[in-house]
Amino acid sequence: MQKPKKIPQRQCVGCREMKDKRELIRVVKSPEGAITLDFRGKKPGRGAYVCPNAECLKRARKSRALERAFSAAIPPEVYDALEQEMAGGE
Numbered sequence: 001m002q003k004p005k006k007i008p009q010r011q012c013v014g015c016r017e018m019k020d021k022r023e024l025i026r027v028v029k030s031p032e033g034a035i036t037l038d039f040r041g042k043k044p045g046r047g048a049y050v051c052p053n054a055e056c057l058k059r060a061r062k063s064r065a066l067e068r069a070f071s072a073a074i075p076p077e078v079y080d081a082l083e084q085e086m087a088g089g090e
Contacts (some may be wrong), residue, residue, distance in 0.1 A: 003016060006073075007020045007021065007022065008020075008021040009021065010024055010049040011049065012024060012049055012050055012051045012056055012065075013027075013049065013050055013056075013060045013065035013067065013069055014050050014051060014055070014056025014057060014058070014059040014063075015051060015056050015059065016050050016061040017027065017051075019049075019051070021041065021049070023052070024050060024051060024052070025037055025039060025049070025050055025051075025052050025086065026038040026039075026041050026043075026047045026048070026049055026050040027040075027047065027048045027049070027050055027066060027069075027082065028043045028044075028045045028047050028048075029044065029046045029047075029070045030044065031044065031045055031047040033072070035066075035070070035074060035078050035082075036057050036085075037082055037085045037086065042084070046069070046070055048065070048069035048070065049068055052086065053086075054083060054086060054087070057082060057083060057086060061079050066072065
């Protein structure tokens with residue numbers, strides 16, 4: 001009998017809820033320091049996860065959660081780009 005595959009859980013940096021990794025959008029900081037959204041979860045670099053709604057991104061921005069996750073300052077235009085990317089989906 002085959003064991004059911006375990007779905008990895010990740011915590012949203014906005015609402016701090018544990019959810020299935022597949023439900024969340026990965027924000028990735030590449031080795032070069034560029035911060036982008038990773039819809040497939042395959043880009044190299046340090047990842048932080050956020051729910052696919054603008055509210056969680058706003059909350060993460062307000063609490064500076066991404067800055068803590070990446071231990072780096074994040075310019076406002078990066079957040080704006082993330083919001084636009086999220087609004088556009090993929």
